[in-house]
Amino acid sequence: MVLHMLVMLLSIATLSGMVFHYEVPNEKNEILLVVDVSDTEKTSSEARDNFVKRVLDDGRYGNYKVGVVTFGYDQEYAVPLTYDVEKIYDKYSKSSDPDTSATDIASALEYARGLFKYPQTAKIVLITDGKQTDRDAVEVIRTITAQ
Numbered sequence: 001m002v003l004h005m006l007v008m009l010l011s012i013a014t015l016s017g018m019v020f021h022y023e024v025p026n027e028k029n030e031i032l033l034v035v036d037v038s039d040t041e042k043t044s045s046e047a048r049d050n051f052v053k054r055v056l057d058d059g060r061y062g063n064y065k066v067g068v069v070t071f072g073y074d075q076e077y078a079v080p081l082t083y084d085v086e087k088i089y090d091k092y093s094k095s096s097d098p099d100t101s102a103t104d105i106a107s108a109l110e111y112a113r114g115l116f117k118y119p120q121t122a123k124i125v126l127i128t129d130g131k132q133t134d135r136d137a138v139e140v141i142r143t144i145t146a147q
Contacts, residue, residue, distance in 0.1 A: 028118040029064035030081055035092075036128035038072035038103040048127060053089050055125065060085045067115065068092045071108035072100035077115065103128070106135035113144050 033052060041048060052068070059066055066088055067081035078095035079088050105128060116122040124144070 027063075028121045029062075030116050030118060030122045031059065031064060031066050031125060032081065032112050032115060032122070033066070033068045033125050033127060034108050034112050035068060035070050035078075036072070036103060036105070036108075036126075037070045037097050038100045040103060040131045041129055044129060049093070051127060052092065056085055056089050068095075069108065069112050069115070070095060070098060071104065071111075072098045073102040073104055074098045075108050075111040081115070081117075103131060104135060105137035106140040109137060109140045109144060113147075119147070 033055065035048065035052060037045075056066065062085075063083075065081040065083055066079075066085050067077075068079040068088060068091075070076045070078045070092075076096060076098040079091045082088065105126070109124065109126070112124050113119070
């Protein structure tokens with residue numbers, strides 16, 4: 001009798017459209033924006049900053065950590081990885097710029113790789129004009145991907 005009533009209750013709940021929804025956040029997801037702020041990027045800095053803002057707006061409810069590294073010839077850890085995505089853009093826009101006299105994409109990617117706590121689920125988003133003056137970034141990308 002009890003089993004029959006339980007089956008009836010679950011059938012009615014299913015037919016009425018009742019669903020149970022739950023979310024398990026994956027706290028091991030980390031995204032690092034690696035942003036080129038070198039002198040060659042000055043002409044497109046407004047478009048670059050709008051893109052960074054749009055990425056951060058889209059990631060606001062993603063339950064993952066986001067951080068920002070700015071680079072030119074050297075790197076600056078502008079915003080450490082955090083869940084508080086709403087304040088990242090303000091910290092990014094107020095951060096000090098690294099040496100912008102040249103561009104070294106490869107070194108910036110190697111630097112970013114070392115900042116992750118969970119490298120298995122980490123992602124790097126590279127925002128650049130692609131004009132690099134030092135080293136080959138493609139080889140570094142292959143190395144990071146292989147690891």
